[in-house]
Amino acid sequence: MYHRPNGLRRRTATLGLVTLLAMGAATPSALATLAPTTTRPDHAAGTRLGDVRVLAHFDRAAGQVAESIAPEPGGSAVIGMISARQVVRVTRNGAVHVLATMPIPPGGGTTTPVVGTPGVTGVVRSDSGAVYFLYSAGQGGMTGIWQVRPSGEPRIVVPMPADSFPNGLVIDDKRGRFLVTDSTGGRVWQAPLRGGEASVWSADPALAPSGFFGANGMKIHDGAVWASNSDRGTIVRIPLTKAGGSGRTEVRAAGLEGIDDFDFTGRGTEILAAINQGSKLVRVGANGVQETLLDAEDGMQGTTAVAVRGNRAYVTNGANLAGNDPTLMLAELRRG
Secondary structure, eight states: OOEESOOOOOOOEEEOHHHHHHTTSOOGGGTTTOOOOOEEOSOOSSEEEEEEEEEEEOOGGGTOOEEEEEEOTTSOEEEEETTTTEEEEEOTTOOEEEEEEOOOOGGGGTTSTTTOSOEEEEEEEOTTSOEEEEEEOSSTTTSEEEEOOTTSOOEEEEEOOTTOOEEEEEEEGGGTEEEEEETTTTEEEEEETTOOOOEEEEOOGGGOOSSSOOEEEEEEETTEEEEEETTTTEEEEEEBOTTSOBOOOEEEEOOOTTEEEEEEOSSTTOEEEEETTTTEEEEEOTTSEEEEEEOGGGTOSSEEEEEEETTEEEEEEOOSSSOSOOEEEEEEEEEO
């Protein structure tokens, strides 16, 4: 088991675009082209991580590329496994149990957009304990939102178009709906929690890909939907209207090349971002300052997701772009 007691080595911090905009150094139209350039020593106020350890190792040879996290009460977590097409539960002592395995689509899933292989992506847990997950299969009737059932036989809840790539999944409890990012279509879809037809909630250009994946991770926070864009290295905020529609999109962070998932630390709009391409976990302050908290020296290998619950941060490493040791890691949040 890997264990680093504090993970607080000196890091590089950068001044993000939110700060530059506030200083008058950037305009909204320039946000897509600017990148953080200012550096400063590692003594910025903000959340730190301690007691960083591996909770579970996964089987890379069996396709257990850890992609997403849904923490559960008591310390366990549900994880989506891309290539294995699985949903697994990791107990608080690190034991791994397979909850569901999705069948291979007819033709092997080669019609799955961009990647050409089927995969389980986002997972989420409702307040009642129901577990839902996304399956991208390149097939109508298979691509969409699924529910794990006690029998181990999942059922489809919301079918989605075969040419979509559902990736990030959240539950909007207030409005009784799912929200789903479509990474290749550059959209956010919505669908009733009870199941049924999906419709496009937002197709703002800020969600669009520029070659591979656009909208990826997603959270509801501070009266808005927040989404990462992997190709553009951004996190955008889309305000929720009173009727639950989408307001005017704004870029809240940039320069996060290869970003996958993210979550909020509990300190306002401070964010922890999983950088898949760079194998690191980055803190993005409310003022735009970016700071690497964990990297390859801490065991990061193709970092895919982060989920914060209380004073704990769960982090998955898919090892799909770097390394061969996919893991679920756990860290203590220390808020200064």
